[in-house]
Amino acid sequence: MSKSKLLIKNPLHPDGAQRDILVEGNRISAIGEGLVTEGAEVIDASRMAVMPGLVNCHTHAAMTFFRGYGDDLDLMDWLNNMIWPVEAHMDEEDVYIGAKLACLEMIKSGTTAFLDMYSFPHGTARAVDEMGLRGNISYTIFDQGNSKRAELDKRNMERYLEEFKRYTDRVSFSVGPHAIYTVTGPMLQYTHDFAKANDVLVHLHLSETKGEVDNSIKEYGTTPVRYLEQLGVLSPNLVLAHSLWMDSEELQILADHGVACVHNPASNMKLASGYRFKLEEMWSKGIRVGIGTDGTSSSNNLDMFTAMKLTSFLAKAWSGDPKAGKAKDVFDAGTSAGANILRLDAGKVEVGMLADLALLDLDLPEMTPCHDLVSNVVNSANGSAVDTLMVDGKILMRNRKVPSEEAILAEAREYTERLFAKSKQKK
Amino acid sequence: MSKSKLLIKNPLHPDGAQRDILVEGNRISAIGEGLVTEGAEVIDASRMAVMPGLVNCHTHAAMTFFRGYGDDLDLMDWLNNMIWPVEAHMDEEDVYIGAKLACLEMIKSGTTAFLDMYSFPHGTARAVDEMGLRGNISYTIFDQGNSKRAELDKRNMERYLEEFKRYTDRVSFSVGPHAIYTVTGPMLQYTHDFAKANDVLVHLHLSETKGEVDNSIKEYGTTPVRYLEQLGVLSPNLVLAHSLWMDSEELQILADHGVACVHNPASNMKLASGYRFKLEEMWSKGIRVGIGTDGTSSSNNLDMFTAMKLTSFLAKAWSGDPKAGKAKDVFDAGTSAGANILRLDAGKVEVGMLADLALLDLDLPEMTPCHDLVSNVVNSANGSAVDTLMVDGKILMRNRKVPSEEAILAEAREYTERLFAKSKQKK
Numbered sequence: 028m029s030k031s032k033l034l035i036k037n038p039l040h041p042d043g044a045q046r047d048i049l050v051e052g053n054r055i056s057a058i059g060e061g062l063v064t065e066g067a068e069v070i071d072a073s074r075m076a077v078m079p080g081l082v083n084c085h086t087h088a089a090m091t092f093f094r095g096y097g098d099d100l101d102l103m104d105w106l107n108n109m110i111w112p113v114e115a116h117m118d119e120e121d122v123y124i125g126a127k128l129a130c131l132e133m134i135k136s137g138t139t140a141f142l143d144m145y146s147f148p149h150g151t152a153r154a155v156d157e158m159g160l161r162g163n164i165s166y167t168i169f170d171q172g173n174s175k176r177a178e179l180d181k182r183n184m185e186r187y188l189e190e191f192k193r194y195t196d197r198v199s200f201s202v203g204p205h206a207i208y209t210v211t212g213p214m215l216q217y218t219h220d221f222a223k224a225n226d227v228l229v230h231l232h233l234s235e236t237k238g239e240v241d242n243s244i245k246e247y248g249t250t251p252v253r254y255l256e257q258l259g260v261l262s263p264n265l266v267l268a269h270s271l272w273m274d275s276e277e278l279q280i281l282a283d284h285g286v287a288c289v290h291n292p293a294s295n296m297k298l299a300s301g302y303r304f305k306l307e308e309m310w311s312k313g314i315r316v317g318i319g320t321d322g323t324s325s326s327n328n329l330d331m332f333t334a335m336k337l338t339s340f341l342a343k344a345w346s347g348d349p350k351a352g353k354a355k356d357v358f359d360a361g362t363s364a365g366a367n368i369l370r371l372d373a374g375k376v377e378v379g380m381l382a383d384l385a386l387l388d389l390d391l392p393e394m395t396p397c398h399d400l401v402s403n404v405v406n407s408a409n410g411s412a413v414d415t416l417m418v419d420g421k422i423l424m425r426n427r428k429v430p431s432e433e434a435i436l437a438e439a440r441e442y443t444e445r446l447f448a449k450s451k452q453k454k
Numbered sequence: 455m456s457k458s459k460l461l462i463k464n465p466l467h468p469d470g471a472q473r474d475i476l477v478e479g480n481r482i483s484a485i486g487e488g489l490v491t492e493g494a495e496v497i498d499a500s501r502m503a504v505m506p507g508l509v510n511c512h513t514h515a516a517m518t519f520f521r522g523y524g525d526d527l528d529l530m531d532w533l534n535n536m537i538w539p540v541e542a543h544m545d546e547e548d549v550y551i552g553a554k555l556a557c558l559e560m561i562k563s564g565t566t567a568f569l570d571m572y573s574f575p576h577g578t579a580r581a582v583d584e585m586g587l588r589g590n591i592s593y594t595i596f597d598q599g600n601s602k603r604a605e606l607d608k609r610n611m612e613r614y615l616e617e618f619k620r621y622t623d624r625v626s627f628s629v630g631p632h633a634i635y636t637v638t639g640p641m642l643q644y645t646h647d648f649a650k651a652n653d654v655l656v657h658l659h660l661s662e663t664k665g666e667v668d669n670s671i672k673e674y675g676t677t678p679v680r681y682l683e684q685l686g687v688l689s690p691n692l693v694l695a696h697s698l699w700m701d702s703e704e705l706q707i708l709a710d711h712g713v714a715c716v717h718n719p720a721s722n723m724k725l726a727s728g729y730r731f732k733l734e735e736m737w738s739k740g741i742r743v744g745i746g747t748d749g750t751s752s753s754n755n756l757d758m759f760t761a762m763k764l765t766s767f768l769a770k771a772w773s774g775d776p777k778a779g780k781a782k783d784v785f786d787a788g789t790s791a792g793a794n795i796l797r798l799d800a801g802k803v804e805v806g807m808l809a810d811l812a813l814l815d816l817d818l819p820e821m822t823p824c825h826d827l828v829s830n831v832v833n834s835a836n837g838s839a840v841d842t843l844m845v846d847g848k849i850l851m852r853n854r855k856v857p858s859e860e861a862i863l864a865e866a867r868e869y870t871e872r873l874f875a876k877s878k879q880k881k
Contacts, residue, residue: 094822095829099780132819296767297833299776302729327833328820333760337767340723344768349726353526392559393755395521395863396870402522406724406754411838436822443823 032067038077041400050382053420072386076400079374080139080383081331082365084289085268085319087145089125092443093324113450122150128439130158136330136410139383139418144203156194159423163369165203165230170214177214201228212258219260228264235269236300252277261286271301282312287368292337294321306342307351317365330410335361354405386415459494465504468827477809480847499813503827506801507566507810508758509792511716512695512746514572516552519870520751540877549577555866557585563757563837566810566845571630583621586850590796592630592657599638628655639685646687655691662696663727679704688713698728709739714795719764721748733769734778744792757837762788781832813842
């Protein structure tokens with residue numbers, strides 16, 4: 028069977044020029060002026076801009092159920108009294124429905140791939156598979172020193188690795204030890220070895236709060252990054268969500284081992300975890316930095332445009348330097364660096380890359396005038412500027428319409444009600 | 455002539471209940487379940503939420519021309535080499551076109567009223583008048599100790615006060631001494647007396663940067679608020695944009711005099727002016743706090759949803775307290791407190807209030823689920839959730855369409871090109 032052909036005519040590129048893009052199958056096969064291709068479906072993008080799809084490097088997709096539930100509370104009050112009592116009643120079907128809502132939100136705001144950590148990985152995987160996005164889904168490890176749970180986690184890692192083969196190439200598997208205060212040192216080492224042997228990512232929350240660092244010093248005699256170094260688990264497979272409370276020497280250790288860091292500005296701000304994410308210093312040391320939204324329970328949306336704006340503005344604000352967090356660099360973090368971290372041949376509008384693309388409406392006040400497309404994307408627009416989204420060469424949204432959206436919203440509302448009713452009954 | 459009647463059926467209110475709203479003429483005349491009115495135009499809002507229109511308490515509307523032009527630079531480099539050389543070539547027609555683009559952006563993101571400061575006030579006033587919004591437009595005073603310029607400013611204040619009578623009630627006049635480093639003490643006193651005699655607002659940038667405070671101590675022997683107190687120009691007419699670098703005693707002085715403060719989080723962050731806006735302390739002292747976007751040259755959009763989110767998240771982040779900047783309080787700052795500062799009988803969905811209302815689409819992922827409407831508005835949604843906007847009882851946007859939008863965008867692009875071409879020629 029011959030490959031499908033799709034010709035995007037005249038979109039504006041970040042350099043300010045208009046060039047056609049030819050997509051054959053799931054990849055970009057040509058870029059240039061006046062491309063002509065027989066038998067290609069044509070999209071007129073004369074009043075649109077093109078950009079690589081955004082890559083959300085840390086989220087908990089199914090937590091959409093908790094959007095706006097229990098804001099403005101202290102962390103432990105929120106977890107103990109609001110989130111955990113409801114989560115205890117979630118099953119795979121709930122996760123599937125919550126993750127579908129998350130996928131819909133991501134599609135509508137220009138995200139083409141994400142790294143996830145939550146329970147019931149098949150629930151999220153099914154949602155990703157069905158919705159057409161790319162998802163790397165981490166099996167959450169949370170043994171808390173319980174050896175039975177650790178054995179179960181070890182068996183599950185093997186099981187899910189195998190079972191995930193049933194999904195399309197867009198769905199990947201990874202292991203997600205939750206944090207150094209919920210997973211033992213030996214289990215972190217096991218996870219590291221497993222990831223190396225099977226060539227998958229390790230997805231870990233690290234140095235999210237000052238309290239975590241203090242506790243690490245108390246429990247392990249040193250800071251989180253040095254503790255991981257002592258365990259011998261630092262590698263280019265490792266992706267550290269938050270990476271907020273780290274000193275310069277720790278950043279150098281991460282750089283030396285090729286570890287990737289993910290900035291979650293909305294969550295860090297809203298939960299008051301801290302705000303001094305060392306973006307410029309990480310970049311200057313050559314660390315790969317991705318951007319994430321974290322879950323909607325703490326962010327409260329999955330709009331990567333907002334995450335990029337917060338990344339840029341926050342870097343300037345706390346450092347006192349308006350030249351920090353430049354739009355161009357932040358744009359790269361949200362696209363090409365994220366794709367690199369997720370090991371995707373994507374994140375750039377270039378020949379040979381996977382066709383994971385967003386087309387933006389230029390006929391919006393927030394995109395007018397357009398002195399600098401990248402600035403308008405990072406500083407001015409939000410996810411609703413996305414008109415058309417393509418993943419793996421397939422169009423998931425056009426004219427801001429996702430075919431299944433009404434059904435997904437209705438189902439999400441129904442499941443939210445059911446879940447919260449369940450948790451109230453059983454209290 | 456009998457008043458026009460408009461019945462909004464079944465919108466969701468912030469308390470989670472659905473109630474009809476009857477608008478007669480330019481005011482809300484009834485709120486309740488199952489309202490029936492003969493001869494009323496009916497809007498079916500069963501799948502929408504209602505909220506008061508947002509009030510943008512500090513902006514420079516016509517600066518839309520500079521969106522994305524010269525980001526990521528040091529302040530003086532940006533002003534001297536990017537902004538001022540172009541501004542020097544602007545005329546009233548440019549201001550009118552730039553302000554129309556700003557009005558369009560505000561309408562599309564739920565703002566119904568704003569406080570502005572820029573040159574050529576008639577340009578902005580004409581745009582507001584024509585676009586149907588409410589605008590309070592400050593005549594900018596910038597005498598820099600030049601007595602000729604001061605005399606001209608005095609004459610202009612009288613002249614514009616008179617000339618503004620030609621506009622509808624939606625357009626108000628105020629005086630805008632730019633800052634304490636560009637306007638002399640005697641001129642600040644003159645402005646204060648003028649505002650008192652004519653019952654108009656005084657709109658002043660104050661304590662925006664650490665440098666401004668240091669300079670005030672050097673030049674006037676004390677901090678900005680104390681300097682204003684010594685001049686005797688503190689009053690409930692006074693609105694202070696930024697209000698960022700103030701100590702607790704200064705806040706108490708402002709509270710004692712009923713002065714209003716405006717928070718501009720996006721601008722403060724992007725220009726690295728500072729981030730410790732003392733929101734909770736101001737509230738606890740009873741200071742009226744409004745929210746502003748500042749101009750698009752420094753913010754880079756006019757979306758008050760984003761401004762509210764930044765207000766809430768930033769308050770939590772720097773104070774380390776997740777209970778700071780609660781969604782409900784920030785929502786009030788963006789609506790009722792703003793309306794109070796602009797002296798509008800608006801900012802609440804209550805009988806007797808001006809019908810300045812936004813209807814939000816509930817069928818959006820970022821509004822789903824809806825545990826708490828106010829949280830979704832402040833923390834999750836952006837301005838594109840606004841489906842319908844009404845000001846003074848008149849519908850300016852429905853189904854996200856503003857009748858004149860394509861023409862406004864085209865004209866703004868044309869004028870931007872012309873303006874930047876002019877400034878290049880004459881360099």
